[in-house]
Amino acid sequence: MPGLFSPLKVKGMTIKNRLMMSPMCQYSVEARDGKPEEWHYVHYVSRAIGGTGLIMMEMTDIHPDGRITDRDLGLWSDEQIPAFQRIIQACQGFDAKVGIQLAHAGRKAESESLSPVAPSAIPFSDRYRVPHEMREDEIQALIQDFGKAAERAVQAGADTIELHGAHGYLIHQFISRLSNHRNDAYGDPNRFVSEVIRKVRACIPEEMPLLMRLSAVEYVAGGYQLDDTIERVRLFREMGVDMFDLSSGGEAPGGPSPVQVSSTGYQVPFADAVRMAVDVPVIAVGHLDDPRVADMVIQNELADIVAIGRGMLRNPYWANEAAITLGKGPILPHQYERAF
Numbered sequence: 001m002p003g004l005f006s007p008l009k010v011k012g013m014t015i016k017n018r019l020m021m022s023p024m025c026q027y028s029v030e031a032r033d034g035k036p037e038e039w040h041y042v043h044y045v046s047r048a049i050g051g052t053g054l055i056m057m058e059m060t061d062i063h064p065d066g067r068i069t070d071r072d073l074g075l076w077s078d079e080q081i082p083a084f085q086r087i088i089q090a091c092q093g094f095d096a097k098v099g100i101q102l103a104h105a106g107r108k109a110e111s112e113s114l115s116p117v118a119p120s121a122i123p124f125s126d127r128y129r130v131p132h133e134m135r136e137d138e139i140q141a142l143i144q145d146f147g148k149a150a151e152r153a154v155q156a157g158a159d160t161i162e163l164h165g166a167h168g169y170l171i172h173q174f175i176s177r178l179s180n181h182r183n184d185a186y187g188d189p190n191r192f193v194s195e196v197i198r199k200v201r202a203c204i205p206e207e208m209p210l211l212m213r214l215s216a217v218e219y220v221a222g223g224y225q226l227d228d229t230i231e232r233v234r235l236f237r238e239m240g241v242d243m244f245d246l247s248s249g250g251e252a253p254g255g256p257s258p259v260q261v262s263s264t265g266y267q268v269p270f271a272d273a274v275r276m277a278v279d280v281p282v283i284a285v286g287h288l289d290d291p292r293v294a295d296m297v298i299q300n301e302l303a304d305i306v307a308i309g310r311g312m313l314r315n316p317y318w319a320n321e322a323a324i325t326l327g328k329g330p331i332l333p334h335q336y337e338r339a340f
Contacts, residue, residue: 004295005328008053008304010281011242012207013159015097015305017053018298019319022285022309023101023162023213025058027071034061034074035083044087047312048096051319051331054305055091056099057084059164062149063142066104066170070111075102075149075156084156092157094333099160099211100153102146102200106170107131107179119174119192120181125253139186142170147199154204161204162211163241165193167250172215175232176251178223190232194239201240211283212236213245216270220252226270230277237280245283245307246271264293272302283307291322 002008005017021044028039036057044055060073067074074080088098107118107128117138118131134142146163153161165171173179174192186192201210216229233244248267249255260266267286275282284303288294289311297303312318323329330340 001299002301004291004298004306004326005323005331006298008281010160011209012205013097013209015053016095017051017319018305019052019294019322020054020056020283020305020307021047021052021312022307023056023058023164024309024313025068025072027069029071029073032070033080034064034067034072034076035080036073036087037083040073041087041090044098045090045094046316047319048091048094048098049333050312050315050317051323051329052096052308052312053319054097054099054160056101056162056307057087058101059103059105059169060100060149060153062102062104062145065109065115065117066106066145067114068105068108068110070113075100075152076145078152081152081156084153084158088157092159097159098157099162100156100158101162101164101213102149102153103164104142104146104170106173108168118170118179119186120179122179122181124168124179136184136186139192143192143195143199146196147203150200150203154208160209160211161200162213162245163193163196163200164213166213166215166245166247168215168252169250171196172251176218176223178218178220178251190235194235197236197239197241209242210240211243211245212241213247215250216246216248216267216274218251219249219255223252226273229270230274233274233278233280237278243281243283243304244271244274245285246274247285261287263287264290265297268297268302275301275303281305285309289318291325294322295326
């Protein structure tokens, strides 16, 4: 029976353990040019040294106006490739696989220097600006931008790519009936994302796995439910998505109750339901910082990978601590052996 430190093969990528560093925005590009800097280098490479199997780099935007803030990462230019490549190669030198999460913030662009766009001219809340409702030609251009960014990620040496279709960003905005009130072809909640998937799949190697993060449910009246997500996963799998990263919420102000959020593994049932219904590999995320709980999720076959977010922010060597807790470690490089 697999456990947290069992290897996993997804298409042409083999991960040494079932641990993923969850993509977490750092808002730390001081030059505002989308290029990762020294902070990002230390941030990611330290987690690779710490034993993480798959490092998913934070939300990386396919267009300058697709950033949440002007301090976010981007892959809209060939000039950004070398900075990503440096980090990826360093992480791979410690036997970690590295993915890049591609995204567009849409109506959630916050910095005044950025111009928010969306499927419909509906602001996220009264704290956000009214976004520009995109014309069909502008939508088509963004689909091409996703493909070009995927090509740059491949050139940078990424092992995998994750499309961010959750948490109220642009792909999710097209999926959700809360934010997509269009009357044309892109009023179909699956149209935009389907075209993005096809484009990205055509721009990356056949053996490279394509991942996708989805919000499994929307915590608001009128939002979609888990059954809708399961049907969507079936469709997207046929189009070439190899693994799904199941989170929740984000497309409406508010969210799960504090009781839900404080509950260990409160989103694991979403991953389990999708895995069982569609027979597709899944990633579970959300309050899984206890290694014993994370290991239980894998051993009970509720998910194939566990994504750790805040736990890895607190401790870059979280994977090593988990290995020790579970009687597997230490797994740090030999230079640190005398510490144990």
